[in-house]
Amino acid sequence: MKIENLEAYCFDVAQRAKLASAELASVTGKQKNDWLNLSAGILRERMAEILAANEKDLEAAPGYGLTPAEIDRLKLDPQRVEDIAQALEYVAKLPDPVGEVISSQVRPNGLDVQKVRVPLGVVFFIYESRPNVTADAAALCVKSSNAVILRGGKEAIHSSMKIAELLSETAEKAGIPRDAVQLVATTDHDAVGHFLKMNQFIDVTIPRGGEGLIRRVTNEATMPVIKHFAGNCHVYVDAAAEEAKTLDIVINSKCQRMGVCNAAESLVVHRAVVETLLPKIAEALKERGVEIRGDEPTCAAIPFAVTASDADFYTEYHGPVISCKIVDSLDEAIRHINQCSSGHTEAICTNDLAAAREFALRIDSSAVMINASTRFNDGGEFGLGAEIGISTDKFHARGPCGLRELTSYKYIVYGDGQTRG
Structure with missing residues (x-):
């Protein structure tokens, strides 16, 4: 008109x-x-x-x-x-x-x-x-x-x-x-x-x-x-991550609905589980058609991974691509996520309660999931009823x-x- x-x-x-x-x-x-x-x-x-x-x-x-x-x-x-x-x-x-x-x-x-x-x-x-x-x-x-x-x-x-x-x-x-x-x-x-x-x-x-x-x-x-705002959501796989739960959480976070704002776009993995758990995560993602774009340690551990650019770690893909960063410590994981995240949703997979608490305290996003999928950052799932959006701001409203x-x-x-x- x-x-x-x-x-x-x-x-x-x-x-x-x-x-x-x-x-x-x-x-x-x-x-x-x-x-x-x-x-x-x-x-x-x-x-x-x-x-x-x-x-x-x-x-x-x-x-x-x-x-x-x-x-x-x-x-x-x-x-x-x-x-x-x-x-x-x-x-x-x-x-x-x-x-x-x-x-x-x-x-x-x-x-x-x-x-x-x-x-x-x-x-x-x-x-x-x-x-x-x-x-x-x-x-x-x-x-x-x-x-x-x-x-x-x-x-x-x-x-x-x-x-x-x-x-x-x-x-x-x-x-x-x-x-x-x-x-x-x-x-x-x-x-x-x-x-x-x-x-x-x-x-x-x-x-x-x-x-x-x-x-x-x-x-x-x-x-x-x-x-x-954008949903560059992360899943951090800690040194104390439990294999079965972690596989379910990563796959659900990334693959359940790839085009939504609370889908995972970035994977952060502790070096302690690179040889044991990361290959299983990578195979599960590959089976579902997801391309992994990783840093040098990721590509060394996963033959079919593609070398990531700096921009990949800031990107909301809305599709079958996920970035992957290997870290040496929880502190490095938190710093990487806070630098690259859009402030939407981040998850940690760990059986270490102290690590979970540290992650929840220091991550600067609207929702932090401890041993749960990023896909749960939703008004209905939080028991709030319907929602008009998920705010990545800090003032007046944050989250659903x-x-x-x-x-x-x-x-x-x-x-x-x-x-x-």
């Missing part, structure tokens, strides 16, 4: 979102849950319209140079639409974080000081081409009483617009402001730049996509940013961002005429 005055359009969308966020402050939990359940119903009832819109996206996909895997993520069918509907119903069942009293204390002068959870306000969410993310993000934002401006990828524009249209239809029926969910009706990249300047309306931007997008948003945004991470807090103080002398 071509918009003549793009800046004016973006200003109008952002302003309406701000007004909607003020209305959402007084919306009840029942109204939000009613909206989610009504939305699930309308997605099922009008599935044919969603699939027809998705077909337009699929027809255009080859022109965007999408890979078969990317086209598969873009594609909707009746079961996938049903999955989206069920996800909305699942969010409806989650506890409402808004209004939770985080802490409370009565001061000596009788003032009751309460720290209460409140919405962030307006969320500008930029995401990739999967149509289900449109519904997921809208559900999480509105459930936490935030208005959301959705800017999806051009590859899924028809699917996303149809889903957003249906969500807006049900909003008014449930007493939710229609502008609580708005999808940017253009794929013009300049629209992102306009929104990033509108900190008078937008409280936080959450980008979820490629490194170029994340860097652009970080550099241009005039409001806080919660980054869903669920409903609570889409809130802030304020202090509400109850008095009885107290004045300060």
